[in-house]
Amino acid sequence: MRLSGADIIVRTIIEQGTKTVFGYPGGQIINVYDSLYKYQDELRHVLCAHEQGAAHAADGYARATGEVGVVIATSGPGATNLVTGIATAYLDSVPLVAITGNVPSYQLGTDSFQEIDITGITLPITKHNYVVGSAEELADTIREAYKLALSDRPGPVLVDVPKDIQIAQCEYEPLSPVCADQKKPAKDVRIEQAAACINLSHMPYVYFGGGLINSDAEEELLDLAEKIDAPIGCSFMGISGVPTDHPRFLGMQGMHGHYASSMAMHQADCIIALGVRFNDRVTGNRERFATRSQIVHIDIDGAELSKNVSPAHALRGDLKLTLQKLLPLLEPKEHPKWQSAIDQLKNDERWSMDRRDGMTPRNVLLALNRYTGGKLPVATDVGQHQMWAAQTCVFSEKRRFISSGGLGTMGFGMGAAMGAQLATGQRTVLVTGDGSFGMCLNELATAVHERIPLVILLLNNGVLGMVRQWQTLFFDKHYSNTVLDRATDFVALSKAFGADGVRVTDLDGLDSALSTAFKSDGPYLIECIIDKDEFVLPMLPPGGSMDDIITKVGG
Amino acid sequence: MNSFTLAVLVRNQFGVLNRVTSMFRRRRFNITSLSVSVTESDVKSRITITADGGGREKDQLIDQLYKLPVVVSIAEIKAEDCVLAELLLLKVQNKPELRSDIHAAAEAFGAKIVDYTRDSVVLQMVGNARNIDAFIEVMQDYTVLEICRTGVISLERGAMTIEKKAEIY
Known part of the structure; x- marks a missing residue:
């Protein structure tokens, strides 16, 4: 059939199985919006308040499902507003396709109204990007974008479509949805060498990240830990990859990781690292990181294997397929001494656990856990609240923790929570702080309009808590520009947007607020007042090692 | 390094x-x-x-x-199994008293004169990066007006091609 370029864009998105897209119209994408109008029964478009929110929403949609998230924006400022959202997806390996309009081809390069070189701008934050040269290339370019976004290590792809290409007509034949490139295990010889190394270990530690979730390899991971009698820890991006209450799971490790998890990794003689990239927030000082251990590093992205640490065994390949080949080569082991050392670490952690009463961040999040039951998506923004959520929230299903790890994007949560809700159909929680929420709270308008059942748990301490924490510890309490001291009434603000909300100052109030919120039809905001001097602990000082861990502040 | x-x-x-x-x-x-x-x-x-x-x-x-x-x-x-080459163009000031010295240096390095005026000489040299570096060094004794070099290009010796090699890898 003969269609316009704009129709082809929308038909191809539908053909690829996407049900919901996010975006914002404008002059150079107006033809695509006309096609969205035409095909509105087949594709839902969620109009966001700002392109950044739309990009985060598409990202949240993708994180919650593993499918491609799609965001649409106009040229110029519409496109540049996507940049933070695309970069967020890039750093966390999220499959995202961004479609931008641009001025007609014959005007490109002339600084026309709302013209910007968005492919140039997004070159370092996309896996690949395109300027479409003709309507004939359009459908295949979008298909290729989907394929690239999903294949190997997922990531964002941008397709820039000049307006004349949206108008031009050509033949379109629907095809079936693309699949990611075929996955391959690591080379046999590498797997054999790695198995020999693991078989010699007496204190193994299995460490996984977001790559495990992308590879659907949680079953193989648990089999591995069981067979070699190892504890399991994860990076921030691995959270929700295995059930929080699994007996072998010690939790997240790293700068604000669980004490037992970080310590066990530090003491292990063999770290089996699955789909992680040994980020600086994980290793601290790399010279002093895991000096006693052999690292077996498996990742689908070969460039990760020589980037941050030098593993003894580097295996490039899909985790699931590689683990399936590795498992039969491993000898079943029991390490009672190692397990009792782990138990001791767990005891130490329990001993130093925050047991205070009242509105502590931990108590607020424990109350939340009773309502989510570990099954519902929990999105966060970035800062102290994010780390508290990472430490305290429980998950029994994967892809339920939606948070910006690599880029650490404040303002991510509101859009991402909407995207996760629309993708899963489940009531979704946003844990946020007064700083982060202030950045993109305009998306409350979208959540109200779309009647998205969101529970917004706003931890209000009146300060930019994470930066303040650093100022307390490392900058002689010079609280430069971290005291917000704003007059914002978050409950009134929520009402002004057409949502409901309540302010709570104690745990009883919180419980009844949660019970209302979890029955609410649309978004519901709970403002929890917490103390400005709450700390995220433990803390590994930046550039430090496990010997420098801070578990207590002040008396 | x-x-x-x-x-x-x-x-x-x-x-x-x-x-x-x-x-x-x-x-x-x-x-x-x-x-x-x-x-x-x-x-x-x-x-x-x-x-x-x-x-x-x-x-x-x-x-x-x-x-x-x-x-x-x-x-x-790898230098041992490849032909490597780089092209240099070098413009130097021409003076009657230096003419023969410039000539001699060019000849020693196998550089060709490709432009000649009363005031300037343009020399062209093809070679590996180290020889070109050495030639430029020697030419510093004269007044060098402009230098332009292409960067290294190379092909493997024998019938092997980069695409065939990638297939084996």
């Missing part, structure tokens, strides 16, 4: 060089020489890169290059 040379076949598309060099800049690779040229095929270009560093930098550069969808294949160029 250690260095290595890679030949990279890329899709001949608009902006392909920008994609490759953007990655070098972002990942802070120290590239000392880079040349781009047409190849035996219309749809591919060949980039020859020399970069500082040892094994780890080389592995990382190759892995990062392979992540770019425009990259088709990569081969390491």
Whole structure:
């Protein structure tokens, strides 16, 4: 059939199985919006308040499902507003396709109204990007974008479509949805060498990240830990990859990781690292990181294997397929001494656990856990609240923790929570702080309009808590520009947007607020007042090692 | 300092060089020489890169290059099994009292005179990077007006090609 370029864009998105897209119209994408109008029964478009929110929403949609998230924006400022959202997806390996309009081809390069070189701008934050040269290339370019976004290590792809290409007509034949490139295990010889190394270990530690979730390899991971009698820890991006209450799971490790998890990794003689990239927030000082251990590093992205640490065994390949080949080569082991050392670490952690009463961040999040039951998506923004959520929230299903790890994007949560809700159909929680929420709270308008059942748990301490924490510890309490001291009434603000909300100052109030919120039809905001001097602990000082861990502040 | 040379076949598309060099800049690779040229095929270009560093930098550069969808294949160029060449054009001031010295230096390095005026001489030299460096060094005794060099290009000796090599890899 003969269609316009704009129709082809929308038909191809539908053909690829996407049900919901996010975006914002404008002059150079107006033809695509006309096609969205035409095909509105087949594709839902969620109009966001700002392109950044739309990009985060598409990202949240993708994180919650593993499918491609799609965001649409106009040229110029519409496109540049996507940049933070695309970069967020890039750093966390999220499959995202961004479609931008641009001025007609014959005007490109002339600084026309709302013209910007968005492919140039997004070159370092996309896996690949395109300027479409003709309507004939359009459908295949979008298909290729989907394929690239999903294949190997997922990531964002941008397709820039000049307006004349949206108008031009050509033949379109629907095809079936693309699949990611075929996955391959690591080379046999590498797997054999790695198995020999693991078989010699007496204190193994299995460490996984977001790559495990992308590879659907949680079953193989648990089999591995069981067979070699190892504890399991994860990076921030691995959270929700295995059930929080699994007996072998010690939790997240790293700068604000669980004490037992970080310590066990530090003491292990063999770290089996699955789909992680040994980020600086994980290793601290790399010279002093895991000096006693052999690292077996498996990742689908070969460039990760020589980037941050030098593993003894580097295996490039899909985790699931590689683990399936590795498992039969491993000898079943029991390490009672190692397990009792782990138990001791767990005891130490329990001993130093925050047991205070009242509105502590931990108590607020424990109350939340009773309502989510570990099954519902929990999105966060970035800062102290994010780390508290990472430490305290429980998950029994994967892809339920939606948070910006690599880029650490404040303002991510509101859009991402909407995207996760629309993708899963489940009531979704946003844990946020007064700083982060202030950045993109305009998306409350979208959540109200779309009647998205969101529970917004706003931890209000009146300060930019994470930066303040650093100022307390490392900058002689010079609280430069971290005291917000704003007059914002978050409950009134929520009402002004057409949502409901309540302010709570104690745990009883919180419980009844949660019970209302979890029955609410649309978004519901709970403002929890917490103390400005709450700390995220433990803390590994930046550039430090496990010997420098801070578990207590002040008396 | 250690260095290595890679030949990279890329899709001949608009902006392909920008994609490759953007990655070098972002990942802070120290590239000392880079040349781009047409190849035996219309749809591919060949980039020859020399970069500082040892094994780890080389592995990382190759892995990062392979992540770019425009990259088709990569081969390491080892001086012992390859023909390597670079082109130099050097313009030096011409003076009657120095003419014979310039001539002699050019002859010693196999450089050709490709332009000659009363006031200037343009010399052209093809060679490996080290000989070209040495020639430029010698020419510093005169008044060098302009220098332009292409960066290294190379082909493997014998019938092996970079694409065949990539298949084996």
